[in-house]
Amino acid sequence: MTNYLDTLTHRGWVKFDDVFSTQLVDEILDEYLTNEHHFVNIQKQKGIAHLVENATHHSFVICRKMLTLLENPILGKFLTEYFNGAYILNTMGVSRITKVNKTYTQNIHRDIRSFSGSNKLWLNAIILLSDSTEENGATWMLEGSQNSPNKPEEKEFFDNAIRATGKKGDVIFFDGNMWHAAGKNLTETDRYIITPFFSKPYIKQQLDYPRALGIDFGKTLTPQLAQVLGYNAMVPVSLEEFYQTDENRFYKRSQG
Numbered sequence: 001m002t003n004y005l006d007t008l009t010h011r012g013w014v015k016f017d018d019v020f021s022t023q024l025v026d027e028i029l030d031e032y033l034t035n036e037h038h039f040v041n042i043q044k045q046k047g048i049a050h051l052v053e054n055a056t057h058h059s060f061v062i063c064r065k066m067l068t069l070l071e072n073p074i075l076g077k078f079l080t081e082y083f084n085g086a087y088i089l090n091t092m093g094v095s096r097i098t099k100v101n102k103t104y105t106q107n108i109h110r111d112i113r114s115f116s117g118s119n120k121l122w123l124n125a126i127i128l129l130s131d132s133t134e135e136n137g138a139t140w141m142l143e144g145s146q147n148s149p150n151k152p153e154e155k156e157f158f159d160n161a162i163r164a165t166g167k168k169g170d171v172i173f174f175d176g177n178m179w180h181a182a183g184k185n186l187t188e189t190d191r192y193i194i195t196p197f198f199s200k201p202y203i204k205q206q207l208d209y210p211r212a213l214g215i216d217f218g219k220t221l222t223p224q225l226a227q228v229l230g231y232n233a234m235v236p237v238s239l240e241e242f243y244q245t246d247e248n249r250f251y252k253r254s255q256g
């Protein structure tokens, strides 16, 4: 793992090849496409569908097969080493890059709102559900930009950024401070990715996963998956929930 961590530190990103089988990835994409309308309906009801076209968030709340992706032992070991201990899932969504319309991730951006410098608070991942090439939208990444709080100018970005290409089933990790953008898709075939973003347990999740999935659901999970989904880092909502013996605490001591 040391080599992967070194690459991440020096380049700002690193790729793990062939982590997930084509069969698993295809099953996950099928389940997603069958259920995408649930997300789009809510986006439409709230009047924001045009802002988030081709992107859905917290997709595994409905598409449960996706949870398998969070149980991979190699990625788990890497994440534990990166965070030097406990970590949780902060957010996770699916995005599509098409030839015909724009996805907001194609804008130059970074996903952590407050620059955190070398503090290891947040790590982005991209799981490739499609082969990702320069022609179909592979991510532009400006190596080194993870060390700077300032957004680069468009010219500086596109003159110097590299393309993080890969194959279906590969996983790319990159520093949450890195400025990046999805590319354009010049092909007729849509490109799909899943983006789990991980953080230290004391950073608020973008959706309260333990309550969204249910406390009883947590009891059916492996300890590792329950940890990643935040079941050990919950915030109590009453004094009764707050005053607890150690083993029953909502936010466990192990969470940093």
Ligand SMILES: O=C(O)CCC(=O)C(=O)O
Pocket (backbone or CB within 6 Å): 095, 097, 105, 111, 126, 137, 138, 139, 140, 180, 181, 182, 183, 193, 195
């Ligand atoms: O599609 C990509 O390659 C980039 C995705 C991205 O930038 C994001 O989800 O924040």
